Amino acid sequence: MATGRTHRPATRSRGIPEATVARLPLYLRALTALSERSVPTVSSEELATAAGVNSAKLRKDFSYLGSYGTRGVGYDVEYLVYQISRELGLTQDWPVVIVGIGNLGAALANYGGFASRGFRVAALIDADPAMAGKPVAGMPVQHSDDLEKIIQSNGVSIGVIATPAGAAQPVCDRLVAAGVTSILNFAPTVLQVPDGVDVRKVDLSIELQILAFHEQRKAGEEADAIAATAAAADAVVVPAADSVPPPATRGETAADADADAADRKGPDGDVPAVMPA
Amino acid sequence: MATGRTHRPATRSRGIPEATVARLPLYLRALTALSERSVPTVSSEELATAAGVNSAKLRKDFSYLGSYGTRGVGYDVEYLVYQISRELGLTQDWPVVIVGIGNLGAALANYGGFASRGFRVAALIDADPAMAGKPVAGMPVQHSDDLEKIIQSNGVSIGVIATPAGAAQPVCDRLVAAGVTSILNFAPTVLQVPDGVDVRKVDLSIELQILAFHEQRKAGEEADAIAATAAAADAVVVPAADSVPPPATRGETAADADADAADRKGPDGDVPAVMPA
DNA sequence: ATGTCTTTGTGAACGCGTGCACAAAGATTG
DNA sequence: CAATCTTTGTGCACGCGTTCACAAAGACAT
Incomplete structure (x- = not known):
């Protein structure tokens, strides 16, 4: 998976280890599937298999949240769905902006899964004046001149960067200055952010390598x-x-090696997005 | 970052720790940038800053590759670029197929960075007969009936899955049966694969959560x-x-909780791709 | 050549994450 | 109500990864 926390490496927030937090969405997805099939309870063994992890690990993960299981029976599916959702903060609404509406940005905007977990695309932003007003995923693209205004009037705290590499850091700086404190970065660059801002990156090129x-x-x-x-x-x-x-x-x-590097340096550096070099 | 190895968790391959392997592409990108600016050497401190890591970690990472630095001076940029490229296997050609040419698949196909690092899109595959023959990124989409033939005639060993969640496992099974041994999965599902097959997943929804x-x-x-x-x-x-x-x-x-779950279960499960639930 | 200064390479300590294995808890059956 | 059986919750040990801190190595100046 294109993963990578950047800042706040092992900040075991409120006693829940980072590694556990990263697995909670996995459990949640498996539980949601069970819920849709109206399965009332699951054992740690079954759920672990569905989530692709070890059952001991799953039980330990859940133990950080509290004792939500029943010995001899297992876990109540609906109850656990609720507890994990709450723990992850998915019971509230998270307005999100996507900056950089190229191929990838458009693909993200069209993704239907946003709304399903408390995330709502509040705005699509692009630097190209020709894009302004053009509808993407049923929503007009707005020009980046209005970035700050959009962030503030919508109370956005999560931003998605899908710009070319060169634009990512400036965009990031503006997002942070406007009040965004969590960034999901698809551009092939290491973003520098102040303390208190979380960055996660999705980097196809790195995964392939x-x-x-x-x-x-x-x-x-x-x-x-x-x-x-x-x-x-x-x-x-x-x-x-x-x-x-x-x-x-x-x-x-x-x-x-120089010759080699010169040969292949072409398309990198300023590509649309998704996979970094 | 949307990351996540799945199998082969700590298989410290040939003495190089997995964590180090995951950082090599990062170093390589920073080094390539220096190379383009014709910088001859870098210190571990400078390079570490550019890559967003700690300098001690960087030196230890490089020590697994061998002693490529010069004390008192630093590392020869070009030489290091070559060594890391070789270590990652980027000096050879890697034909890749993308399965599932929806919004995301098309975005990936259009990404110019593939060719820049030894990766070459050998084919685009989709299950929709209406897509067959349609050009995407200057390449005709092929129907999934021919998947096995395409894999074998091109010697493909890396596959990218950008299908809806429901199609991912069957597609994965066919890819593996046809000889693919590395899979990059964008679908929101945990893939089951036999030993010897590596899976990495990119999961926007998990990152957002x-x-x-x-x-x-x-x-x-x-x-x-x-x-x-x-x-x-x-x-x-x-x-x-x-x-x-x-x-x-x-x-x-x-x-x-049930009511909640029912409310939000809509768009998940069979969405285009990119972010899982 | 000798000394100084810079920067690498690594030994050692520490902490997080994982997995084992079992005791405690509760359900279920007779 | 007692016995049995299932499954959770966790204490413990182990190993990987990170970081510190320093000795060794080499460049450079004198």
Whole structure:
């Protein structure tokens, strides 16, 4: 998942560990599904399977919220849905603004799930004057000149940034100055924010790179296994990837890498959004 | 950030801790920016600031890759870019398929950053026959009937799922059966996969819920602070959120929550994608 | 060459998160 | 009402990740 808290790393807020908070939405989703099927109770084992976690972990997570289960029976689905919703603050209304209405911003605006959990898209904002007034997801795009006014008149405290990388920090600064204290960042940049402001980032490019790493490792292990079985006779196998460019004493090996970097530096830096470099 | 590894939790692959792997793309991006500005070397301190991490952490991360720095000077930017790229497997070509070409899928397809890091969109796949042949991001959408054929003929090992929640697991199963071993999931579902397959998820809804939690906590602390200063005279303050619905012995308190759940269950479950419930 | 100054690389301590394993609690049955 | 059975809640131990703090390494000046 495109994850990444940025600030407030281990701030175990009110005794609930950050790791637990991150799992509560998962439990909530599983519980909501059960609720829709009118299932009255679940055991920690069943719910854990549905949420893709360990049952001991789930029980410990719930223990931070209080003792909402019944021994020998399990957890009351509806009651737990309510408790978790309340704990996450989903029983209240959260107006949200989306800044940067490109492909991604429009996709986010069109997402129907916002309203389903207490989140409400209060405004769509873009810097392009040509976008102003244009309806996206049944809502007129507003120009970023009015950003501060929009934030304040709607009491917005959560902002979503879906701008190109270059615009993200300035937009972030304006959001924060206008009173936003939580930001979800889709732009491929590390945002600098003052204390007290939470930033979470969604970064497709990073996720893909992590997958590529594991993919490469799997391929390597496979190759190793093959080499191990096939070899045993001949000592020298295929040259390992490590040995490709002679590290040298630095100085001009760098030139090679330089060429590479120059080749691929094109589209990054100012792309629409979603995946960072 | 919308993150979340699923399987292979702490598989410290080849001695490189998972947490370090997750930060390498961050360093790489910062280094690429320096490279474009033709900066020859950076200190761990400078680079750490740019990447938004602690310098000790950065040095330790790099120490897992080898000793690529020079004491008293810092790190050679180009050399490090090359080493990290190689470590992440970005020096090779990774064909990727995107399944589910709705708003989000189209946004992803239009993202220009794919090609910039060794990733190449090999195909766009959708289950809607009306989409077949329609060009998106200059590439014709193909019907999901041909999914297996497409995967195999292109040697795809990484798949991106941007379908509605209900379609995600079946699509995942087909991808895996066809040979995909890494999946980036945008659908709001927990995917079940066999051992050896990596799944990462990007889940907007979860990210927003986590932000809401912290937002609520901030508001609560503020209120507490105000209460603490203003009160001191009157013992009973505003009823805490905790006491709103009398927990009762369970049984019909559930009915209240039930009504709530019914109200908000609408748009979830089968939404386009991006944010899960 | 020698000394000084900068910055890396890492040993060690600490804290958070995870998972085991079991005792306590309650439901259920006879 | 006693016995049995199920499932929660948690004490404990372990391991990963983070951070501190410093010795070693090298650049640079004299």
